[in-house]
Amino acid sequence: MTxxxxxxxxxxxxxxxxxxxxxVTTDNNSYKVNEKNNVCSKKIDSYNLNKKSVTLPKKGAxxxxxxxxxxxxxDLIKGHNETLIINHGVDLSGVRSMLNFASQxxxxxxxxxxxxxxxxIGVVQRTGYMATSLTETKNRADTIIIFGNKILxxxxxxxxxxxAPKNSLCSxxxxxxxxxxxxxxxxVKSMKGRCNVxxxxxxxxxxxxxxxxxxxxxxxxxxxxxxNSLSKIKRIIGKSKYLVATWTTSDFIKTKNPKKxxxxxxxxxxxxxxxSRAGCMPISGVLADATSxxxxxxxxxxxxxxxxxxxxxxxxxxxxxxEILLAxxxxxxxxxxxxxxxxxxxxxxxxxxxxxxxxxxxxxSMPDIFIPVGIPGIDYEGIMFRTDNVVxxxxxxxxxxxxxxxxxxxxxxx
Numbered sequence: 143m144t145x146x147x148x149x150x151x152x153x154x155x156x157x158x159x160x161x162x163x164x165x166v167t168t169d170n171n172s173y174k175v176n177e178k179n180n181v182c183s184k185k186i187d188s189y190n191l192n193k194k195s196v197t198l199p200k201k202g203a204x205x206x207x208x209x210x211x212x213x214x215x216x217d218l219i220k221g222h223n224e225t226l227i228i229n230h231g232v233d234l235s236g237v238r239s240m241l242n243f244a245s246q247x248x249x250x251x252x253x254x255x256x257x258x259x260x261x262x263i264g265v266v267q268r269t270g271y272m273a274t275s276l277t278e279t280k281n282r283a284d285t286i287i288i289f290g291n292k293i294l295x296x297x298x299x300x301x302x303x304x305x306a307p308k309n310s311l312c313s314x315x316x317x318x319x320x321x322x323x324x325x326x327x328x329x330v331k332s333m334k335g336r337c338n339v340x341x342x343x344x345x346x347x348x349x350x351x352x353x354x355x356x357x358x359x360x361x362x363x364x365x366x367x368x369x370n371s372l373s374k375i376k377r378i379i380g381k382s383k384y385l386v387a388t389w390t391t392s393d394f395i396k397t398k399n400p401k402k403x404x405x406x407x408x409x410x411x412x413x414x415x416x417x418s419r420a421g422c423m424p425i426s427g428v429l430a431d432a433t434s435x436x437x438x439x440x441x442x443x444x445x446x447x448x449x450x451x452x453x454x455x456x457x458x459x460x461x462x463x464x465e466i467l468l469a470x471x472x473x474x475x476x477x478x479x480x481x482x483x484x485x486x487x488x489x490x491x492x493x494x495x496x497x498x499x500x501x502x503x504x505x506x507s508m509p510d511i512f513i514p515v516g517i518p519g520i521d522y523e524g525i526m527f528r529t530d531n532v533v534x535x536x537x538x539x540x541x542x543x544x545x546x547x548x549x550x551x552x553x554x555x556x
Contacts, residue, residue: 149176153537155233155482155519156185157297157428158529159276159304171541181298188484188502189517195501197545200512208546212554214511215477218494222474225249228464230480230487230499231429233524233537236548237437240479241455243552248450249477252464253434255427256446258391260459261400262424263445271408274386274421275530280304281311282419284318285382289349289407290393291324297390297425297529306336318378322349323393340378342371347397350406357413385420387411392427425529429483432527468493478509479548481517498548516545 152164152175164186165176172190175183191197199211206214219225227240227249244251253259265271279286286305294300302308306317319333321341333339344352345366355362356376361369379385387407394400407422414420426432435445442448444457447464460466467473468490478487480499487505489495495509500517518524519537524547527534 150538150540152186152540153519153535154182154186155430155517155524155526155537156182156189156484157299158426158430158432159297159299160526160528160533160535161299161303162535166540168540171543173540179298179302181295185484189500189520191501191543196503196512196514197501197543198514200508202508202510208513211511211513212551215496215513215555218475218496218510219247222494224467224473225475225477226464226467226473227251227477227479229253229429229434230478231482232433232479232548233430233481233518233526234433234437234534235524236479236481236518236552237434238441239549239552239556241438241441243556244448245450245455246556250449250462250464250467250473251438251446252462253429253431253446254464254483255392255429255431256463257465258395258427259431259435259446261391261394261404264401265404265408269405269408271422272411272415272420273530274423275532276304276423276528277532278421279386279388279423280307283384283386284315285320285378285385286317287320287322287379287385287387288325289322289346289387289389289403291346292393293388293390293425294325294329296392296428300425301332301336306333318382320375320378322346322352340374342367342375346394346403347399349403353406353410357410379414382420383418385411385414385418386423387420388423388425390425390427423530430526432529432531433525436527436531481515481548498551501543501545513551514545515548515551516543518547521545522547 148168150166152166153162154164166173175186177183198205199208317337319337319339322344323346330339330341348365351364355364356379361372394403411420411422439445442455447459447462448455448457449462471492473493475494478497480503489505489507489509497509497512498515501514516522522539524537525534
């Protein structure tokens with residue numbers, strides 16, 4: 143049992159930055175986050191056990207033993223044709239165990255955020271792009287363009303750790319920050335004094351036109367943007383010695399053409415390298431998206447949407463798209479793996495639903511079988527990949543509630 147009032151550093155698994163300096167105080171098997179960022183503190187604290195937490199397997203509304211739960215899953219899969227595994231966020235060992243299980247049962251694997259993944263990957267496949275890392279951005283970038291609206295909500299410490307850090311190896315002056323999209327005044331105020339902020343309220347659909355205008359020698363008319371604002375943007379970009387463009391793809395999903403937006407940002411960065419250093423820094427999703435992509439790509443050659451067929455994994459971004467498969471009723475059984483997802487899991491009533499989830503997992507309706515599993519970085523040690531794919535971080539455990547890991551369960555089922 144964890145000792146009382148023990149101060150530890152948590153390596154956070156709950157967003158793609160994976161900050162390793164989160165101070166927590168443990169008291170037996172509960173913990174309190176000593177972090178000034180309220181968004182992070184509330185999110186991490188929400189995974190503490192509470193009266194609604196479930197730490198024993200369930201079949202429908204009835205508690206059962208783990209052996210009965212495993213037998214029930216085995217029987218469900220055996221009696222049906224097509225099984226889909228949806229990854230809602232798990233560590234490296236969990237992804238590897240998914241692959242092992244899928245290879246034994248000829249399953250399909252998809253990540254819940256793969257629709258965002260393929261927006262970025264499409265650009266890499268067609269033209270490639272020049273990327274940079276969080277560390278490079280923190281220490282060398284003097285100008286950062288942030289596109290979107292929710293990126294700083296989804297990665298709350300991006301501002302403290304990367305965009306406007308207190309300490310930087312090479313950059314002593316305040317960074318120039320261009321906010322392009324629909325950022326709240328609260329976000330803008332949080333930046334003032336720490337960096338030079340220019341907030342441009344702008345339709346994300348028009349990013350391509352804006353970036354093209356910055357490359358023109360004339361002040362072209364851009365819908366929704368004054369010539370004074372355009373002139374200021376051009377002046378800031380023109381003075382930069384190390385320019386970084388950052389975004390999270392989910393911010394573009396409601397635009398008319400997300401691929402075009404990402405492609406235009408990439409082309410802009412490539413072009414800017416003719417004059418000075420520049421790089422793209424996309425921020426991946428908060429559900430261990432980068433970890434899933436890295437592991438699947440290493441082991442199968444494909445980042446997501448794969449199926450084990452004829453002794454190998456095959457990929458088809460349309461045929462093995464989980465949303466399409468479920469909409470077309472081509473799936474019999476879905477295994478949801480959700481160790482770090484705070485959102486309510488959507489259960490499709492047309493299929494049999496199995497959930498391997500953390501004790502506080504909630505659902506739109508009760509799954510057929512639920513097995514509570516540990517949280518990487520809270521209940522057991524693990525590895526996850528940071529958003530820039532440069533660093534794999536080692537997660538440590540901070541409590542001991544004796545739950546199995548995702549790997550434990552899937553290896554028993556394989």
